Amino acid sequence: MYRYYTSNTIFVRAVDVIAAVLATMNASNCKRAENSSWAVYVFVVFAIFSSLSGVVGWAICLIACCGILYWHKYWSNYGKIPLVACKKNTKLDKFLERHISTLRHPYMPLYWCPGARAITIIRYFVPCVGHLELKREILHADDGGIFGVDWCHNKSSSQYSEPSTRPTIIIVPGLSSTPESGYIKSMTLCLVERGFRVVVLIYRGLGNLKLKTPKTHCATHTSDLATLVDVVHERFPNAKLYCIGASLGALIVGRYMSERGDDVRIDAGLLFACSFHPPICMEEFELWSNKLLLNFQVTQGLKENYRRHSHVFESVVDHEKVEKSAFLRDFDTHFTAPVFGYKTTEDYFNDSIFWGDKMENVKRPLLCVNSNDDPFSPERGLPKMEVTQTENVALVMTYGGGHVSHLEGWNPFSKSYFEKIMVEYFDAMIQGKY
Structure with a gap:
């Protein structure tokens, strides 16, 4: 009798929990509550089982309850269509609306580990499976320094079989990243699959390169990228040339496009996880939640x-x-x-800082993709209003995604949300839809 009374009380309390969860979900999003009704039914079954099976049933019931609460929290923070900030009715605005279909679908960060820091770390450690035929070249800068370039000429490209007109994409990596970094290699593989020639810049002193002068790389140092752009353009003058910057590389690419204005030799740019406002970004990076786990490392x-x-x-x-x-x-x-x-x-x-006048000086289409929970570049440091005052710059802000990550679904090895945007963006550009 005592056992039945206890289990029955647990059952009643479990139903109360279900009602509370349903009320909250309905208040926030009725459609999502309907889509999640299967979870509630399963929970009710577990609760009934608990009333008959004692401790084991209660344990199952508790696990189910935690699962529902986790799922509710996930849907409260993630699973949303990204914010697209762009000046209305501009050429870039219409291009994104018509040709980047991924932006019309919600971004679903890893179901089992969606947190910003966790997904950033997972992206760092997840190996990229695939083979690339890279050829390294050393380029000499005007100041006597040297930097590296890894070429993937993609000679087997069936989409663009003529080398002289094969579109080329330059990738400028993050602060200490190289062509071997997981996210850089993954991006390269995606672009190679689409038939592009890919060129990855290697900063001075990285990738086993010797350092010839007392100068490395920083957010305002664009001369090495300028040299590389000139080299690619001279060798393939009839090929379209695009550029991707990731993290620190995004600041370099954005600054380069701003400095060159109408004379820039890049046909379009794409920035990934750009730290638009370094003073704000550093404040975020110095929070204790980021300081020991990320900043120190x-x-x-x-x-x-x-x-x-x-x-x-x-x-x-x-x-x-x-x-x-x-x-x-x-x-x-x-x-x-x-x-x-x-x-x-x-x-x-x-x-x-890449903001205001610097953005207005960009004269080629430039798409920026960031997340609202990036520990390196927080939402308060994103130029959501500023880009709407420019003709050629647009910002996509996803809900979740971490830093240079955007892994989604169950499988961290699958193509990321950013990579889907990247492929659609450059495919549409090369097809002349802009």
């Missing part, structure tokens, strides 16, 4: 690369201060700012 990676070339910077930076840098702001203060001639870190951050 990124800084250690930069210091490790610095140690390989520390002898080159003996007369430029204070070695001991660089070594003591625990977080990114410290590293930028003691290394990046002095190397690139800035008096303070704030001067460097402010000069890196």
Whole structure:
């Protein structure tokens, strides 16, 4: 009798929980509540089973309850159609509406791990499966420095069999990324499958390259990209040329397109996880939720690369201060700012901002894809209103996605949401639909 009474009480409370969950779901989204009704029915069955089976049934009931609450939280934060910010009735606005069908579908971050930091870390560790035939070339800069380029000529391309007119896409990676980085390799594979020639820029001192001068790379250093663009254009003058920038690379590409204006040799650009406003981004990156898990690790990676070339910077930076840098702001203060001639870190951050007039100077279509929970570039640092004042810049903000990730569904190895946008964007461009 006692056992039955306890189980029955559990059952009644379980039904109350169901009613509360349903009420909340209905208040937020009736359609989603209807679509999730199957979960409620399953939960009721578990609750009935609990009234008959004691502890085991209660355990199953508790697990089901947690599952429903998790699913409700997921739908409250994710599974939404992305925000598209663009000046209305412009050529770019009509192009995105007509030809980028992915933007009309909700982005569903990994069902089993949708959190921003978690999905960012998963993207970093998930290996990219696929083979690429890359040919490395060393290019010389005007200041005596060298940087690398990995070419994937895609000679077997059936879509664009003529090499002289095969469209080319330059990829400018993130802060310490190389062609071997998982997200860069994944993007390259997607583009190669579509028939494009792909060129990946390798920053000075990365990818086992020697450092010839006391200069590496930063958000405002665009001369190496300019050199690469000129090289590609000279070798393939009849081929369309596009450019993708990811993370730090996005700031470099955006700045380059702004500096060149009408003289830019890029036909269209695509920015992925751009840190538009570095001062705001650094504030977010210094929150304790990001500081130890991400900020510290990124800084250690930069210091490790610095140690390989520390002898080159003996007369430029204070070695001991660089070594003591625990977080990114410290590293930028003691290394990046002095190397690139800035008096303070704030001067460097402010000069890196891609906003306002810099956006208005972009004269080719430029699509920017960010997430609202990017720990490197928070929503409050996204130019959602500013892009609507420009003719050639548009911003897509997904709900969820982390940093340079956008993994979705169940399978982290499948094509990401960003890669779907990327492929549609460049396919439509090369087909002359812009």
